[in-house]
Amino acid sequence: MDTQKLTIVVPAYNEEEVLTSSIQKLLSIEDKIAAQNIMGQRADILIVDDGSVDHTWEIIEKLHHSNSRIRGLRFSRNFGHQSALIAGMKEAVKSADMIVTIDADLQDDPEKIAEMVDKYAEGADIVYGVRNNRESDSWFKRTTAQGYYKTLKMLGVELIPNHADFRLMSKRAVETFLDYPERNVFIRGLIPKLGYKTEEVDYKRTPRMAGESKYPLKKMLAFAWDGITSLTIAPVRLILILGTLACLLAVGMVAYAVVTKLLGMTVHGWSSLMVSLWFIGGVQMVSLGVIGEYIGKLTTEVKRRPRYTVQTILE
Known part of the structure; x- marks a missing residue:
């Protein structure tokens, strides 16, 4: 050779x-x-x-x-x-x-x-x-x-x-x-x-x-x-899955609320409401952050800087 x-x-x-x-x-x-x-x-x-x-x-x-x-x-x-x-x-x-x-x-x-x-x-x-x-x-x-x-x-x-x-x-x-x-x-x-x-x-x-x-x-x-984030979009797909599960859970919670209301078992609770709000808000912020990372990388790619x-x- x-x-x-x-x-x-x-x-x-x-x-x-x-x-x-x-x-x-x-x-x-x-x-x-x-x-x-x-x-x-x-x-x-x-x-x-x-x-x-x-x-x-x-x-x-x-x-x-x-x-x-x-x-x-x-x-x-x-x-x-x-x-x-x-x-x-x-x-x-x-x-x-x-x-x-x-x-x-x-x-x-x-x-x-x-x-x-x-x-x-x-x-x-x-x-x-x-x-x-x-x-x-x-x-x-x-x-x-x-x-x-x-x-x-x-x-x-x-x-x-x-x-x-x-x-x-x-x-x-x-x-x-x-x-x-x-x-x-x-x-x-x-x-x-x-x-x-x-x-x-x-x-x-x-x-x-x-x-x-x-x-x-x-x-x-x-x-x-x-x-x-450079090699896979799996985190974004994970957010989609979590969002879908959250929606299904929400439907279940609506059904649960209707049943408890009809049975007169409604319990007014401030703690459970606040925990739910903080949890949902946290998931939303994390989701936006992950999506923002990908958008930021796309912005860098589009600019084509050296x-x-x-x-x-x-x-």
């Missing part, structure tokens, strides 16, 4: 503490892959600075000047992890035959990239990095993650459990993915929809070497909600 080029895309946001060591590690892994003399003899690294406010970009410039295999792309501000991944893939696909995405903290095992390249050589267009355990997570994070995967499955969303954004994709798989024009993107939910041949590589996630997680609880919850703004590219 002809020589194939490998590009590793690394989104980075305020990663000054780990970036240099992480890039050196990735360079050595690319050298090992080249030494295997199967594929990926040509390789480089593309770092996407997602509007960092520390010295991340200065480090990227220094790495670029010291090694031509290291390229950089800088956003004008923070646009988010998913936008950084898309920008990196869009730039990398211009010259790469296979693209690996991995976070700068290297909690995902970079040694598995060689195994991903092997599976690509065997014909896989997409190779998922899948965690084989979640021992490094807290009980809360582990439990909520498993519950989230089960919820999405019940809602009809095809997702690879315990897979984040550590994956290898072929050139044609990336080009097909980039044809999806929506702005509210949940990448790990869209990739399985591409339909290409896939494989999986198991790995154990390690704690961060330094720095802080860029996904605290608030961001994780927002990301999870985006995943649901996903991100690139300030600088280091070729």
